[in-house]
Amino acid sequence: GEDKNLDTNSGILSLLSKQGANWVKTDLVRGLSRSEENHQGNGLIFDQSGTKLLLAAGGNTNMGAPSHNFAMTTEYALSAAILEIDLTKLGPPPYDLPTLDDEDRPGVNDANDPFGGNNGKNQAMLIENGPVQIYSPGFRNPYDIVMTEAGRLYTVDNGPNAGWGAPPLGDCSNTVVEPGITHGDGLHYISQRGYFGGHPNPTRGSKANTFNASNPQTPIQGAANPTECQYLMPGTNGNELNVFSKSTNGLAEYTASNFSGAMQGDLLAASFDKAIWRITLNASGDTMLSKSKLLENSAITPLDVIAQGDLDPFPGTIWVADFNSNSINIFEPEDSVQSSANPSASFVADSQTVTHSQSIPDQSGALPGAEATLTIVPNYFENHPLYIDVSSSAEPGAMTLTNKSTSGQWIQTVVIDLSSAILPDILFDPDAVAGDSAGKTLTSDSDASLVGLGEHTYAQPQGEGYRQVKVDFEHFQPDESWQFSVDIDPSSIKGSPPPGPKDSGSINGLEMSGARITVYFSDGTIKSNDLFATTQTQTDSETHIRAQQPSRPSIQVLGVQTPGAVSKSGQTVRITGLPGYEARLLVAEGALHLDGLAGGGFELDPYEANTILSVVEHRATIGANGIVDIPITLRKTHADGGINHLSATLIDANDDTGLVSNTEILELN
Template sequence: MKNTCSFPKKIFTATLLLFLNQFFAFGQSFTSSTLQNAGVITPTSLQFGPDGKLYVSQQDGSIKVLTINRTSANNYSVTGSETITLVKEIPNHNDDGTMLAQPSPKRLVTGLTVAGTSDNPILYVVSSDPRIGGASNGDINLCTNSGVLSKLTKTGNTWTKVDLVRGLSRSEETHSTNGIYLYEGNGKKIMLVAVGGQTNAGAPSNVFAYICEYALSAAILSVDLNVVENLPDKQDPTGKHPYKYDIPTLDDPTRPNNTDGSDQNDPWGGNDGLNQAKIVLNGPVQVFASGFRNPYDILVLKHPSKAGKIFSIDNGPNKNWGGNPTLENGNATNKYTSSEPGSQDVGNYDGLEFIGDMNTYVTGSFYGGHPNPIRANPSGAGLYTNSPSGAGWRNDNSNASLPLPSDWPPVPVADPRQSEYRKAGTDADKALLYFDNSTDGICEYRYSGNALYGDILAAGFDGNLYRIKLNATGDAVLNNKDATRLNLDKPLGSALEGKALDVTSQGDGEIYEGTIWVAVYSANVIKVFEPATVVCSNTVPTADDDNDGFSNAEENDNQTDPCNAADAPSDNDSDKISDKWDNDDDNDGILDNQDFFALDNQNGLQNNIPKIFNLTNADPGTGFFGVGLTGLMSNGTTDYSALYNSNNIIAGGAIGALTVEEIPEGDAYQGNNNQQYAFQVGINTTQNTGIFTVKTGILPNYFSSGTPEDFQSQGMFIGTGDQDNYVKLSLNANGGAGGIELLTEKDGVATSIEDALPGAIPQTNIVFYLTIDPASNTIYPKYKIDNAMYSFDPIQITGKLATAIQNEETALAVGLIATSRGSSKRFSATWDYIEVNPGDITSINFWHNGAKSKNINLYPNPSSDFVHLNINEESSQNYTLKIFNNLCQQVDERIINFTPGSDDYGIKMGDYPSGIYYFQLISESQEHSATIKFIKK
C-alpha cells in the first residue's frame, strides 16, 4: 500500500542536507510519539503486514492486528483491532510429556514475521511454555521441548493455523524460541529461528535449574519450509491443532515407548535432556549457526549493496549466574560442579554477530563463543540431571541408576569449537560491536530517503533505540567504539518510557514509509519515530535546536543529541528539567539527596500490603530498572544518583533477579554511612496494619565463590530509609566461615547478633524473613538454608524505626543490601525477589517448658476459609494439633507429620462458625507446646 502521508521528498531532502551541511552541524533527527489506543500488554515483537496493518505479539501468546491512522505529524492512533488467539490455545505440557490438566491459558511468544499478500496475509509465529523457572523457582516441570513454529493463514475473515515444527528447545527460565526471519531466494525458502540457550555460560547452574545445553539449543536454527510445508497434515490428540513435523527425540529411559519405537507423548517433555530433540542428518531442521547464549532476533539485509548479510545480537552471560563447562582433555562435559568455575570471568556484553552472507554461507560454519558440550563432545559430554528420575552426571550406561538414553548422543557429528568459551570484548570473540545493556530486537532501516538507509536498528532493554552504522558492503561497523568494541555512539532514540524488545521500520512505498516502530515491553506501548529535518548549530547553549524541551547545554551535559528530538535526557517527573539538572526528580518537594524514595512522589504511602517485587522485566514497570524499587538507603547528603552505577547492575533479567556485579567498599554501619546499592521501596504500614512478613531470597554463588573477608555481607533490611536506623538480616563473612548476622542500628549505634552456619557456605538459595508485629513493634527474624528453618529470638524496636512502622504519615523502607567494608575484594551479589505479605501470626505463647523460642505462624489470619500452619523446627516429628473455640471447648484434633522444608499445613475452616479459635500445637515428646489465636471471618 502506497504511503499517502506528506513526508519530505527524497530529492528535496538530499539537496537540503547537502546545502545545510556546509554551514551547520546537521543532526540525524526523528520526532517520537506514542501510538494511541494500541491496547497492547507486554508486546514482544512487531511487524507490518502486506495488508498495511501492524502485527504485534504479546507475551501471553495473543497476536494483535492493528489498523492505524495518521491524522497529523506525530499523531498515530489505532482505529481497528483484531486479536488472534490460535497460538495462545496450543496445549502446554509438563517435562515428562504429559499434557497440563487445565486448558492452556497462554503461550510465551517472542517472535513473529508476516508474509503473503494484502488479501491473504500469512503469519509465522514461534511459541513455547509460558512458565518461568530457575533461580528460587527451581525446576517447575515446564516442558523443555515446548518450542513450536506455527503458520497462520487468513482467508476472508478467518484465520487457520498449522504447527509446522514441534519440539524446539526451551530453557527452564525464559530463554526460548525467539525472533524469526523468513528468507526466500535462490530457490530456497528457509525460516531462521533464534533459539536461546539452557545455561548462563555453558555449564549447568543453580540459577538455570541445573539444566544442560540441548542438541538444538543456543543456536540459530534453519527450517527448510520447502520440505516442511509440503508434508501432509497430522492431528494432535485434541483434534484442534494440526501439525506437520515433530523433531525426533531421544529414547527416554524413563518413558514407555509407542509401537513405532517413539516415546509416549513425544515430542513433548525434554525431561531435563533425557528426551531432548535430536539433530537429524539432512533433516529439515538444522543448526544454522552455533555459539549463542540467547539471541533475541535474526536479520538478513536487503539493501542492494548489502543484500544477504546475516546478523544477530547475542545476550551475554551474567556474573554469578553460572560458569563455563568442566573440561576433560580439553573437551567440554556436562558435569556439574558446585563452585561453577568461571562464573565471575564472563563478559556481560551483548554482541552484534556477523554470521555471513546467505549467498555463500555454509550451514553450521559460524560459532559465536557460547559453549555447548553435547555438540562439542557428543561421545564424552554426558548429561547432568537434577530431577526426580535421578540427580547426577550420566556418562556410563552401565550405571543402572543413572542411565543415558540407548540412542545417546543426540548429535551425530562433533564440533570441538563448541568446547571453548569466547569472552566478549576480547580478541577470541569476533562480535563487531558490543552493548553494555540487554539489546534485543533488530531490523534494517529500509527507507532510501534517509541517511540511515541500509543500517541496522536495535531495541535496547535500557530504554534506548540504537543505530548500527554499516559500511558500504554491510560486513563492518562504523560506530565509534572503545578498545573492547563497546558502542560509544549516542542512541538514535532515548527515553522510550520503558524496556524495548523489538523494532521494525517501513521502507520505500510501504505505509508510513521512513517511520520506525518500537515495542516497549515494560510500558505496554508502541513508540513511533518520524524522520525530521533539523537545522542544528549547537552553538547557543540556551537554545533548543531540536525543539524537544531541553536546551542544547542540558543535552550536551547529559550526553544526548541536541540535534535529535528523539534522543532526550532522562526526566522522571516529566517537568522538562533533566534528572541530572533537577534536584527533585519526583517533584515531591524533598531534595534528591534527602529523599528516601527519590523516584516516588507518594513516598511509598500508596504501597499497601501485600506487595511483591519479583524483580522481573516490566513488573511493575516503575522505579529503578522497572522492577519497582524507588530509592536508595540515604545518608542525607549524597544524591541518590551517586549511590549506584547502572553499568554495574543487571536488573529484571530473564529469570527475574537483580545483580550487582561488583559490591564496592561501603557500609551503613554506624558512622560509615557510605553504603551504596542499597535499593529500597516504601511500604505503607501503621500500628493497625496487622502482623506482616518481609521476605527476600538471595542466590549463590555467594562472595563470588571465594572466602569472604572482613565485613562483606549480602541480605535484606527494613528501616526508616536512612543509614542510621534499620534492621539488617544477612549472610556475612564471620571470619571467613560465613554466618548469619542480625544487626540493629538505632540513631547510628549498632548491635549485632551472629549465628554460625549449619555447615559450609551453601551453594543453594537462602531466604530471609522479618515478621513484624506493628502493635508491639516486635520483629521475629528467621532464615531458611537447604529447606531448614532457623530463628533468632524476637527483638523489640524503639525510636525512629518504630515510628516508621507505626506512623500513618511515613512509609517503612524495605530493601536489599550488600557490603564490602574493609575488604580489598569485590564480589557479585544477586537477589531473587522481595515480598511483603500479611497474615503471618506469631504464636501468642512461645514453646513452653523452657525450650528455645521458635516462631509458629498461622496465616492468613483472619481468614474465611483455609488457614495455613507454618512450623519452624529443625527435625522431622509428629505434632498433635488441637483446636478450641472461644469457650475453650475442643472442636478438632489431628496429627501433623512434619518434615523440615515441607509445605505449610493447610486447615479448612470454611464450615466453622465465625469467631475466635485457639490452635494448640503439641510436640510428639510432649516436651513443649504453643498456642495461637485465630479469627474466623
C-alpha cells in the first residue's frame, strides 16, 4: 500500500517484427495507464476488421474507490476497461496519448509527456474520436480476452479482495473508501460496445471528479458515463456467464476438430486451482450450458492457455503457461495422429523449459449427464407450532432437491442466490434480524444421513441478512432427494412482528422466481439455472438443471421507460431470444405492504414490492427474427399494489425452463 510514486502512465503498446535475423520493437502507443499495485495492460486481440486492436486495461483500484493498498490511486480515464485502438488513426509511431496539464510540471506539453501519471495529475485523456477509445468499461483486471471464430468477445475479470478497498460512495466521487470484500472472477460475454462489466470508474462516471487543484481538469472530453458509478457484484447482475472461485486468467477457444468436433466452440479457462476448465456454451454464445474440468492438474499455477486449431502447428494441442515454475506444459489429444508430437520430447524456448505433460482425455461422448431439480412449494403443515414465521420457504419440506444425474455424478454442493429473484430485496434471515422478528436457519426436513448433509454457510451479506446460502453434501447420489426449509424475508419489513404486514414475510416459491441455483457435481461439472414459476400455480417455482437448457432471453416494454409509473394498463412486451423457442412471460402484480412499520419501512427503493398478489402468464413462440411482441394488461387489485414485475424464460420440448430474463417493473397508477 505504500505510495512509491511509480509511473502510472508507463503502459506502452509495442509491435515486435522480425527483420532478418533480429527482432525489432516499435512503440505504437505510449502513456497507457498501469496500477501502482499489480494491474496493467494484458490481453490483446484484433477485432474482425483487422484494423483495430482490443486491449484489456486493468484498473487502479480494488472496487472502484481509492484505497491504501492501491496507493490511494484513482481510476484513470483509460483504466479498468477494454480499450479499442484504431491503428488507422495512430499516424507515424509512436502515438503519445494527450495528458492533463500537470500543475507540478511547467508547460502544457512538457518534456516528460506522456509519462509520469503523478497520481492522476498527468493522466492520459479520453479524447472524442481519438485513436484510443473505451470499447467496454467496468473491468478490474481482465487478464485475457478472446474473439471467437463466430465473432463473439469474452473475458474473465479478476474479482476484488477483502481489505483492499471498497466501492465508491453514492456521490460517485474519488473519495478513499475502505475496506472492501472478496468476490469471485466473472466470465463475461461482451455482447456489444458499451457493455459494462461491473467495476466502477468514478473518473469516467462523473466529470465532477477533477485533477490539479490549481487548474481543475477532467480527463474526459466527451460525456460522462454514470453507469460507471455503481459496483455490480459478480454473479448477481445477470451479465456473467459464470463466476470462478479461484483466480482465473487465461482464456481460449477450442476450434480443432478432434474428438469428432465435440469441443469446437468451447472456451478453455486457466485457473489457479490447477485446472483448465471447459465451458460449453449454447448456440448463441450467451449462456453457459456446462462447466467441467478438462485438465485437473494442468500446472502448479496455470496462468495462460492457448489451443491450436486444425491449420496450426500441432493441431488440437493445448498449451498451458505455469506462473509458478516458469514452464509451458503441452497437452495432446488422445485421438491425435500427429506423428511429430512425441510424448517424450522436450523443447527449449526463451530459456524456459517446455514439457509435454499428458494427453487430453477423449471428449467425443455426450455432454456430462449431471442433472438436478429444485422444487419449492408452500407445503403447509397443521401441527408445527414451533415456527411462528409461516412463510412458505420456512415451512418444513418447502424445498425439494433431487439428483437426476444419468451418469452417476453425486451432488457435492448447491448454492442458492436470491440476488436475481423477481423480488430483488428478499434475504435469507436465519437470525430473525433481516425481516420480521421470526427467523429460521436452513433446516433439513428429511433424513440428512441419506445424502450425507454437510455444513451450510451464508454469503453475500446485505443489511442484516444474506443473499446466498451454500450447502455441502458427502454422498448425494443419483435418484436421491432431500427436503429442506429456511426463512426468507423482504428487507423492507425489518423489525416487524411475524409474518409481516398482510403476510408479506411469507415468501413463497413464486416470489423466489429468478433466483439462481448452482449445483457442483462430483465430476467437476458446475451447472446453473434459475427458478421459475410452476405452471398453473400462484405460489410455486421449480428449475431443472442440466447441460442442454434454453438460453436466457431479454425483455423490454415498448415505448415505456422502466422502471417507471404508467396510467395505461395495456402495454406490449417484446421478448428477444432464440427463434422457434416458446417463451413464458410472467406479469406478476406486486404490492408494498408497510402497515404499522416504524419509519414506514426499511431502506425502500423506488417501485419496491415485498409480496406478489397475483400472476398472469402468457405464452408465445419467438419468431424467425428472434423477437415476439406480447400484449399484456397491467393490474392493480389493491391500494398497495399495482407494482407489476415482468420476466420471461424460454422452454424446451420437455416444457423445462431455462435462465430467466431481466425483470422490468411498471407501476400502474
